[in-house]
Amino acid sequence: MAFGFAYTIKLVIIHPAMDVEKLTNTFRNLVPTMAVSAGDVRTFRSGLQRPAELSVWTACLHSERELDSDTVSLSQSLGSCLLDRKRLRAPLWTGVLGWRISF
Numbered sequence: 282m283a284f285g286f287a288y289t290i291k292l293v294i295i296h297p298a299m300d301v302e303k304l305t306n307t308f309r310n311l312v313p314t315m316a317v318s319a320g321d322v323r324t325f326r327s328g329l330q331r332p333a334e335l336s337v338w339t340a341c342l343h344s345e346r347e348l349d350s351d352t353v354s355l356s357q358s359l360g361s362c363l364l365d366r367k368r369l370r371a372p373l374w375t376g377v378l379g380w381r382i383s384f
Contacts, residue, residue, distance in 0.1 A: 285351035290342045290362055299336040311340035 292311065294304065301316040317323060319336045342362045 285349055287347045287349055288355060288358075289347050290358055291339050292342055294338045296336045299338070301336055301338045304338050308340065311342070313338055313340050315339045 291314070292308075296319075298319050301313070301318050305313055305316060315337055316339075317333045317337050319333055321333050322330055323333050324330050343358065348358055
């Protein structure tokens with residue numbers, strides 16, 4: 282019996298003052314799911330507005346909305362992302378690079 286789960290793999294870059302537009306132009310083949318510059322005013326669901334303290338840029342590393350572990354295992358997906366890392370190379374890395382896997 283299979284106990285599958287859905288997951289996504291995202292590139293997450295957080296920096297105190299990075300220009301998110303410059304980052305979006307650097308990673309032309311990735312579509313950002315979040316691009317907020319430090320100081321930008323954000324409106325939350327509650328209606329509260331406040332400036333962002335950090336620049337945050339995220340992008341999904343696969344074209345599907347989410348992946349299914351019964352179809353593609355997490356280890357296969359991670360391996361594919363790591364093998365395809367050449368497309369993620371940028372001339373300037375000033376942020377904190379991290380992988381976020383959401384279940």
